[in-house]
């Protein structure tokens with residue numbers, strides 16, 4: 001199984017072997033893989049080498065550890081296209097998941113200077129501040145903090161926010177969503193967000209800020225989302 005003469009380090013060969021076994025379904029999603037001791041015996045290498053391979057696979061998101069239980073195969077990450085201006089609800093349905101929402105808070109606030117610039121409104125104006133946890137089936141995937149001008153959506157209610165915000169805008173308000181700009185960056189999860197997302201600290205997350213406009217150019221939302229880096233992969237189609 002291992003080539004000890006090879007220029008490829010042993011721990012990398014073990015990683016490749018385990019990746020192959022996972023890809024072939026020998027170890028299905030959420031199943032327990034052999035223990036460090038078993039792998040040590042199986043490969044005839046030191047426990048340190050095996051530990052290094054497993055740690056790398058955990059860091060890559062292919063495996064996860066549970067204290068006192070062992071190491072398991074992680075679920076495949078969600079592939080999120082970056083091209084279309086889709087809603088969370090549409091994205092989940094497209095992939096065969098049941099979209100879920102938990103409304104954490106809904107209030108009306110004055111925007112800070114950065115927010116009022118992004119929204120193109122005065123800092124005297126009011127915005128709806130909406131904090132929602134978004135689920136795929138029962139798994140928390142992201143937290144969304146949305147800011148929408150009250151003037152544009154005077155009837156926005158807690159009830160509407162239990163479902164799809166884009167459906168409310170398009171079907172109820174009969175407005176046409178045009179285009180958006182997204183900014184993406186990596187970060188470490190804050191304690192509060194790790195609690196919402198059921199992840200243990202330290203944990204990597206992806207922050208995406210979306211500024212979206214209606215077809216007439218009016219900006220209708222600024223959304224700051226925190227996505228679980230262990231559950232998401234972002235895809236974009238690029239041409240030349």
Ligand code: GLP
Nearest residue numbers: 087088089164165166167210223
């Ligand atoms: C995505 C976007 C948000 C948008 C939301 C609407 O998650 N990142 O900017 O507000 O979709 O989703 P829904 O219509 O399901 O509420």
